[in-house]
Amino acid sequence: MAKGSIPSVYIDGESGTTGLQIIERLQGRADINLRSLPPELRKDPAAKRDIFAEVDVVILCLPDDAAKEATTLAASLNAQAPRLLDASTAHRVNPDWVYGVPELAPGQAAKIAAARRVTNPGCYPTGGILLLRPLVDAGLLPKDYPVTVNAVSGYSGGGKAMIAAYEGEGAPAFELYGLGLEHKHLPELQHFSGLTRRPIFVPSVGDFRQGMLVSIPLHLDLLAGSPAPEALHEALAAHYQGSEYVRVLPPETNGKLEPEALNDTNLIELRVFGNAKRGQAVLVARLDNLGKGASGAAVQNLDLMLGLNAGSQMGKAA
Incomplete structure (x- = not known):
């Protein structure tokens, strides 16, 4: 049950990349009361405890150790404890x-x-x-x-240090x-x-701010029944x-896919590129690493937690 007539939300770590993106996606929403603390109080234990006790949901946009500390703080409030949505990796399994x-x-x-x-997923795992x-369930x-x-x-998925390196000088193209x-x-x-x-997971970073491709090669003869690529689709x-x-879409006919097409949305596209003659396929997911891979997913989860249907939220398809 909400603590007020309009559900209230506090972002612990609002000045980071994910926190700022969540704020941007929530701005203008009349169905959420977005709370904040002055910068000088954001690491003050007493101030954090007070605002935790006042809000319905706290979104944790913190390093893992800090997220665990915030979780302990929330638990200490007992009946006044807020619900938690953790964007760190601290609690994902x-x-x-x-x-x-x-x-x-x-x-x-x-x-x-x-x-x-609720633990928000990682950007790479979302696609994978x-x-x-x-396919496993089937x-x-x-x-x-x-x-x-x-x-x-x-x-942008690498945090402040990587962002500074790529928007300055000296970072590699890939x-x-x-x-x-x-x-x-x-x-x-x-x-x-x-x-x-x-x-085996091999991540990489390119010289573009946001966007993501996740690809998984498969040998079809090692799958159950040696299915055609169309069966995977x-x-x-x-x-x-x-x-x-x-969205599950057919493969691009030119055999190419670039990573930035879904930027600033909460969409993810899934495709199966295949060569039946060679018995091979590649599964590909395209998403915005800051959207469905981070802040967009957080807002989607927040709406579910609060029972809201915010179809006009930033991040939905145009």
Whole structure:
């Protein structure tokens, strides 16, 4: 039950990239009372405790350790504790939190709506999971398939230091990273895709501010029944039929795809590029790493948690 006639929301970490984008998406919304603290009080424990007790939902846009501290603070308020929506990686595979991908499986949106604690997904896993999970659930992709996920993101996903480097001088035009194969998004990517074998994940960053492509190559003869590429497309289309934000589209005829087409939306596009003669396919997701991959997803989850239907929110398709 809301603490006021209009549900109130506080963003802990509002000056970061995700926090600023959430504020931008919520501006002008008459159905949400967006609260804030003066900059000099945002790290003051007493001030944070007071505002936590006053609002309905706190969105955590913090580093992992700070998100855990904020969670402990919220829990100490007992009956006055706000609901939490955590944009960090701190709780993404914690069974006490609900994973914030409404399209994950039937009933997931209802779980988010009812939850006291929701963990917002990572940008890379959003693309990978939405491609893989329907194929695993349909029995087409074996759970122990040796999955490799390749992805490229705009530099805004790397935080303030990376943004400064790319908008200054000296940053490379393109680079691979995470080559120690211990990227922090791997646990949620494996868990919520339904895989028993740990996937190989190779992220990269390009010299563009935002936008993302996530691609997953497949050998069709290693899948159940050696399906044609069209069967993979059909499984994805069936899973996301009627989805507001997930679009399953045919492959581009020129065999190309650029990463920025969905910037400033909360959409994600899924495609299956295939060569039946060669028995190969590539699954591709395109999204805005700051939209469906971060702040757009947060607003979508917030609306579910508050029982709001904000069809005019920033991030919906034009």
